Amino acid sequence: MADEEGYLAVSGERITLQRRHHSASCREFLVRCPRLQLRSLSAVTCSVWLVAYGLFVLCQNSVVLSAAIFVTLIGLLVYLHFVKIDQESLLIVGSLGIQMTSSYASGKESTTFIEMNKVKDVVINEAIYMQKVIYYLCILLQDPVEPHVVSEVVPLFQSSKPRLDCLVEVYKSCQEILEQNKKS
Amino acid sequence: MVLKVFFPACCSLAESGLLVGRWIPEQNSAVILAVVHFPFVPGQVKQYLAEVHHVTQVEVSVLGSWTNSKQAKEENLGRFLEDLSTIFSHDPWIQLSRKQGSKFWSCSTIWKHPSGDEGDETTLVYYDQRKVMLSQLHPPLDSEVAAASSLDRKVENASRLMAMFNTVSQSKVLFMKDRYDEGPIKLTHWQSEGVEASIIVELMKQASVPACLLVTFLLSLVSRVCQSRALTFWPLSFIWSKLSTCQQLRHRLQHLQVISSPKKAPDQSQLMRKANIFVSILLDVTLGILLMSWLYRKNRIGHLANALIPMADHVAQQLQDLLQWLMGVPAGLKMNRALDQVLGRFFLYHIHLWISYIHLMSPFIEMILWYVGLSACLGLTVALSILSDIIALLTFHIYCFYVYGARLYCLKIYGLSSLWRLFRGKKWNVLRQRVDSCSYDLDQLFIGTLLFTILLFLLPTTALYYLVFTLLRLLVVLVQGVIHLLVDLINSLPFYSVLLRLCRSYRLASGVKFRVLEQEAGKPLRLLMQINPLSYGGVMQAYRLPTYSCYPKDSWGSLCKKLFVGELIYPWKHKGEKQD
Numbered sequence: 001m002a003d004e005e006g007y008l009a010v011s012g013e014r015i016t017l018q019r020r021h022h023s024a025s026c027r028e029f030l031v032r033c034p035r036l037q038l039r040s041l042s043a044v045t046c047s048v049w050l051v052a053y054g055l056f057v058l059c060q061n062s063v064v065l066s067a068a069i070f071v072t073l074i075g076l077l078v079y080l081h082f083v084k085i086d087q088e089s090l091l092i093v094g095s096l097g098i099q100m101t102s103s104y105a106s107g108k109e110s111t112t113f114i115e116m117n118k119v120k121d122v123v124i125n126e127a128i129y130m131q132k133v134i135y136y137l138c139i140l141l142q143d144p145v146e147p148h149v150v151s152e153v154v155p156l157f158q159s160s161k162p163r164l165d166c167l168v169e170v171y172k173s174c175q176e177i178l179e180q181n182k183k184s
Numbered sequence: 185m186v187l188k189v190f191f192p193a194c195c196s197l198a199e200s201g202l203l204v205g206r207w208i209p210e211q212n213s214a215v216i217l218a219v220v221h222f223p224f225v226p227g228q229v230k231q232y233l234a235e236v237h238h239v240t241q242v243e244v245s246v247l248g249s250w251t252n253s254k255q256a257k258e259e260n261l262g263r264f265l266e267d268l269s270t271i272f273s274h275d276p277w278i279q280l281s282r283k284q285g286s287k288f289w290s291c292s293t294i295w296k297h298p299s300g301d302e303g304d305e306t307t308l309v310y311y312d313q314r315k316v317m318l319s320q321l322h323p324p325l326d327s328e329v330a331a332a333s334s335l336d337r338k339v340e341n342a343s344r345l346m347a348m349f350n351t352v353s354q355s356k357v358l359f360m361k362d363r364y365d366e367g368p369i370k371l372t373h374w375q376s377e378g379v380e381a382s383i384i385v386e387l388m389k390q391a392s393v394p395a396c397l398l399v400t401f402l403l404s405l406v407s408r409v410c411q412s413r414a415l416t417f418w419p420l421s422f423i424w425s426k427l428s429t430c431q432q433l434r435h436r437l438q439h440l441q442v443i444s445s446p447k448k449a450p451d452q453s454q455l456m457r458k459a460n461i462f463v464s465i466l467l468d469v470t471l472g473i474l475l476m477s478w479l480y481r482k483n484r485i486g487h488l489a490n491a492l493i494p495m496a497d498h499v500a501q502q503l504q505d506l507l508q509w510l511m512g513v514p515a516g517l518k519m520n521r522a523l524d525q526v527l528g529r530f531f532l533y534h535i536h537l538w539i540s541y542i543h544l545m546s547p548f549i550e551m552i553l554w555y556v557g558l559s560a561c562l563g564l565t566v567a568l569s570i571l572s573d574i575i576a577l578l579t580f581h582i583y584c585f586y587v588y589g590a591r592l593y594c595l596k597i598y599g600l601s602s603l604w605r606l607f608r609g610k611k612w613n614v615l616r617q618r619v620d621s622c623s624y625d626l627d628q629l630f631i632g633t634l635l636f637t638i639l640l641f642l643l644p645t646t647a648l649y650y651l652v653f654t655l656l657r658l659l660v661v662l663v664q665g666v667i668h669l670l671v672d673l674i675n676s677l678p679f680y681s682v683l684l685r686l687c688r689s690y691r692l693a694s695g696v697k698f699r700v701l702e703q704e705a706g707k708p709l710r711l712l713m714q715i716n717p718l719s720y721g722g723v724m725q726a727y728r729l730p731t732y733s734c735y736p737k738d739s740w741g742s743l744c745k746k747l748f749v750g751e752l753i754y755p756w757k758h759k760g761e762k763q764d
Contacts (some may be wrong), residue, residue: 022700023709036732111697
């Protein structure tokens with residue numbers, strides 16, 4: 001019960017959207033971001049090392065070279081563990097809530113679960129990002145005191161930033177489940 | 185409406201029996217707590233559940249039946265289960281059954297009053313009973329505030345999962361039964377290790393009561409001595425308030441009083457606070473004793489004392505050189521020679537006084553250091569505070585120079601600004617707090633302009649002295665600030681919570697996460713509920729211990745303004761006091 005489709009991200013990269021229908025009221029969407037490119041990795045490493053070598057030639061201090069190696073290694077670790085997100089998933093269970101998971105390239109996962117009684121709606125919003133207008137999917141949270149007020153907006157798929165056609169697919173499925181939930 | 189069944193994962197291998205748990209009607213969910221095994225007397229089960237309800241205040245009831253079939257004898261069992269539902273009447277009656285070797289369970293519910301939506305689904309959520317029982321749910325801070333502000337709505341808006349967590353943690357009594365206890369009914373649920381496993385803990389609990397009483401008694405004695413009249417009359421009390429060591433000691437005294445109070449902590453956060461304080465003090469004292477053992481080995485104190493005097497001399501020599509440089513033509517600037525000489529001689533005399541004071545003290549310094557070093561056994565923070573105080577005392581001359589320079593500079597700036605107003609035919613109206621125009625006499629204008637010129641031409645000389653001594657003062661303040669930050673860090677870090685997060689991450693939960701297990705068409709949806717641990721930042725935010733010391737309240741901008749105008753700056757600690 002899983003189908004996969006290719007889409008484009010806002011920046012033009014290829015992303016894949018995987019849909020899993022676990023049951024009538026439980027669906028999961030996985031957006032896989034592009035992998036880390038060997039080309040960019042080697043470019044960054046080479047540039048850092050070249051700069052370090054230039055400094056070494058200037059000041060004849062070999063500490064610079066070892067520092068450059070450490071900087072690249074630690075930078076790579078930090079990038080993989082805290083910055084680079086491989087895959088983002090959205091699990092929506094009709095009676096329970098919405099769960100967002102982003103898995104980092106190192107395997108670390110960060111999960112947020114929002115209970116259904118706090119969710120007001122799921123909408124597609126637009127925002128100005130750098131020099132262009134992009135669309136993004138977001139969850140509106142209900143204010144606990146006044147039920148008509150939106151207290152918070154939680155954006156979804158923040159790192160992969162899919163284009164509108166992909167967002168509409170997810171949006172429709174989410175609305176179906178929210179409708180079911182409201183009916184009962 | 186979807187029916188949710190929270191099922192403890194440890195019961196999935198239990199033999200057939202009855203499901204015992206709590207039904208939460210507003211969420212349409214059932215929290216299963218245990219399974220009662222088959223040979224039982226219905227009356228006894230009901231009585232037992234009533235007892236549990238009485239003790240825990242959780243509405244525990246029989247929710248349905250559980251079949252773990254190993255052989256194919258379903259025919260008669262089906263009828264038997266239906267009979268059971270008439271004995272223990274519950275709406276809805278949940279029938280869970282598991283076939284041998286199959287991962288997928290079937291679940292059917294029987295509603296006594298069939299409503300419209302008959303084709304309802306069931307969601308099975310597995311949870312780890314032990315982790316859920318022990319974990320402490322931390323809702324996000326802003327929602328907590330909102331919930332507290334509207335108490336009447338709190339019940340309906342409270343987190344739904346909170347109800348489930350509370351149910352499990354409140355029915356602790358159910359789980360605390362011994363494994364080998366032959367009661368009238370047999371239950372399957374998460375088993376605690378029993379009392380036998382923790383004899384040491386029990387002994388420590390017994391011993392802690394007299395220990396706490398003793399500590400409380402000693403503390404009351406100490407605090408009475410501290411508050412006695414001999415120590416609180418004016419000059420002494422002023423000195424106490426300025427010494428950071430005294431403040432640190434007072435802070436630690438309060439901490440000890442909190443720990444040793446014989447009253448039981450009312451709620452979880454207070455308990456955590458006590459544990460955090462305890463671990464913090466323990467760590468502090470351990471580090472202090474380590475420092476002490478390092479200091480007193482190989483006569484390091486003596487070396488330190490011997491190095492201190494030449495260092496003070498060296499600093500004084502450097503200052504003298506600096507003053508000589510300022511009295512000449514510093515950086516090619518041409519100063520007002522007379523004022524320059526006066527100021528320089530004044531400061532040189534001061535340094536001379538300081539050096540003689542240090543040399544007077546030199547025979548005693550080693551002894552003083554030796555005794556002061558003993559205080560490190562009270563904790564690293566106390567030792568650090570003493571270090572900060574010693575730095576403050578040893579750089580007293582720099583402080584004096586700074587104050588003189590700042591006062592002089594401040595006076596000049598104020599004089600200049602008011603004379604500048606006179607120059608423009610205006611004056612400061614104190615009553616209205618504004619600048620008004622004013623007509624001056626010719627004499628007034630003449631004198632004022634003359635004074636303005638004199639002040640303006642003398643300003644660079646004073647400004648230079650002020651600048652140099654302010655930089656020196658800032659250096660000292662920076663060092664003291666770093667020491668205070670370190671002390672603050674040890675005082676405020678919640679070590680116990682961080683350790684708990686590191687080793688037993690489920691104890692501090694920020695929420696839950698679900699994993700979808702394998703599915704089969706026609707069978708209920710199966711989810712695995714796991715605990716989402718609190719992030720380290722969240723731990724810090726929730727359990728940070730309050731400290732006495734205040735961070736710099738004025739921003740960098742206001743600090744620069746103060747420096748420019750010539751107001752006195754203090755190390756970070758005293759600043760808060762002054763503003764209060």
